[in-house]
Amino acid sequence: MTLEPEPARRQLAGKVASLIGTAESMQLAVPGLTIYRHAAPTEAYSSTYQPSIALVAQGRKQVDLGQSRFVYDESHFLLTSLDLPVTSRVIQASAGRPYLCVRLAFDMAMVRELLAQGGLPAARGQPGALAMTLGQTTAPLLDAFGRLLDLQQAPGDIAFLGELLAREIIYRVLQSADGARLRAIATLGEHGQRTAAVVDWIRQHYARPLRLDELAGMAAMGQSTLHRHFRALTSMTPLQYQKQLRLHGARRLMLTEGWDASSAAFEVGYESASQFNREYSRFFGRSPMRDVKALRRPEGG
Structure with missing residues (x-):
């Protein structure tokens, strides 16, 4: 029987809503699986x-990566x-109709293992694209996620079936045009x-100079070639990427460890507290x- 996307989506939304209740995020027993509301x-x-x-x-979300913007919804996955x-x-x-999302973190070793087995159709799409993209949500993908959520009610099956379903989801992504970038990143x-x-x-090592x-030597490329490929993948230069990681790292130290701003700044590699304050305020607003002091929010899906 051929699955249709809309019934499969409604079923998935019902399962997410039932599991999460009124919480904003919930890490499930399946490794790497988180749901959001x-x-x-x-x-x-x-x-x-x-x-x-x-x-x-259910719903819609916007993600900004450098100068690139992605909007994903009931028809498109991220x-x-x-x-990044x-x-x-x-x-x-x-x-009445809350945003509901499920996120599965990838085991990159599993991605490489699937690629090494062969049998996947030739990659389509542009291999030089960003390391973030949108893909078309299909009924088989929705169904696989639904079965993965069902394991929350059968914890004894997670060790075996959880890995099989994660492999199915990765397989479905890799065989799509949108999986070309994941393939390139995972391929030696x-x-x-x-x-x-x-x-x-x-x-x-973001705290290091x-x-x-x-x-470039690490990548066995020329500096200009690395710069071009780095920007193509991340929408940022290496320095911009490092700066954002430093700011995220300092924020994490202050919010979760109780560090003061100056100590956090020096810990993540800043030599000037005033420069840190300027860049932090510019980036986080x-x-x-x-x-x-602002309300803490969970990292979202």
Whole structure:
């Protein structure tokens, strides 16, 4: 029997609503699986999206990555292939019809394993695109997510069936035109994969001074080539990417660890507290002190 997208979407929305109740986010027992609910549009919130797929069962959300904007809804999922600092907000939600979303974080080792097995159709689409893109939500994808949510009621099946369903979801993404970038990032030797390794290095060492010649050597590319591929993947230069990671890192220290602004600034690599305050206020829209006092919001899907 052929599945139709609309009934599958309604079923998924019902399952998310039943599980989450009135909470805004909930991490489920399946590894990497989180659901979200908002009963009204939200303010812009800055966070880092990890490699994942976010599927909206109801409502609409906007994500800004550098100068690029993505709006995903009941017909389109958001695919993220790298750790990317973004600003996002729910733009369509109400008490009667809340925003409902499910996000599955990718196990990149599983992605590479599926690619190594072969048998996938040839990749379509543009391989040089951003590491974030929109894809068409299909009934089989909605159904797979629904079955993944069902495991919350059968915890004994999660260890076996959870991995199988995650593999099915990744497979369906990889065989679509929108999965071309995920393929390139996961494939050894590709420019995308080598650039992704540099992105990952900066993410892990963002407090260190950045030297473009060292990064280019790491990627086995010329500096201008790396710069071009880095911007193509992230919509940012390496320095812009590092700065956003530093600001996110400092914000996390202040909000969750109780650090003062100056200590957090120096910890993430800033040498000037005044420069940190200026850049923080420009990026987040308010001073560190005001931001810490603001209502905390969960990282969204």
